[in-house]
Amino acid sequence: MADALRNNDDLAVAVKGILGAIPVVGPLAAEIIGATIPNQRIHRVEDTLRRLESQLGEQAEQTLRSAMASPEGLDLIEEAMIQAGRAITEDRRQYIASLLKNGFSDTERKHEIKKRLIETFDKINDVEVLLLYARALGPGESRRFWEENRETLSRPQTSLGSSSEDFEDAAVYDSYYLNLSTLGLIARNKNDKSRIGGNELAAQNFKITPFGRMMLAYLDMSVDVGRIY
Structure with a gap:
């Protein structure tokens, strides 16, 4: 136990030293991060x-x-910093920073809603963020965005002769839409009867929800509201 405490103390000192080098945010954040990361x-x-x-x-x-003077502000910061510690891509760390910034600036929104946004973001990956954004774009813009990110966003093609690995990759891709739908970020488009290759999970069969639009706004990826509905 003594060794563990010493290690935690050493880590706390290291954390505060590193974060203290950030001119403004660092010294403040170091007070709440301590040895938890x-x-x-x-x-x-x-x-x-x-x-x-x-x-x-x-x-x-x-x-x-x-923000740090209120329990609500501290709650958002702590949740965001835990996620930041796991964020292996620069894009994801940028998203987390945007979530916090917009959470601080949106004084009209209830804390529970801001917390739900941050918690929900933790449940989606970077590919799902792009898929969500694509659903918010108009047809022409969505097509261009898809072409620019084809390798990342396209569903793996499968046929009778496909390998088990191809089918597994396609199943993982389908799980992205299922996850976004389960979280309430997208919903099935009942007015769109189209199917691509018989796949009910095709992108065209989903539309972004108000919650999904709010998520994009907090990620600084919002588009005109008129394009979303």
Whole structure:
């Protein structure tokens, strides 16, 4: 137990030292992070905080102090930092910073809604974020976006001669739409009877929901509301 405590103390010092190098956000965030983030993940938290500070601009210190002065603000920060420690891509750390920034600035929204957005984001991966965004675009823009990200967004083709690995990859891809639907970010488009290759989980059979639109707005990926419905 003594060794564990010493290790935690050493880690807490290391965390505060690293985060303290960030001019504004760092010293404030170090007070609540302590030894809760494993050492190998500290750099991810640091990168997320730098992105948050950049997004907040001159209001960074004031905004963070205000957020940390309330239980609700601390709750959002703690949840976001836990996710940041697991965020292995720069895109994901940017998303997390945007979630926090918009959570702080959206003073009209209830805390429970902001928390749900952050918790829901933890349940989707980077590919699912792009699939959600594609559902928010108009037909022409969606087609261009799909072409630009074809390798990432296209469903693996399967046929009678496909290998078991191909079928497994396609099943994983289908699970992306099932997950987005289960979380309430997209819904089946009842007015669209089209099928692609008999696949009921084809992109065209889903539309983005108001909750999905809100998620994109908090990720700074929003589009015109008129295009969504």
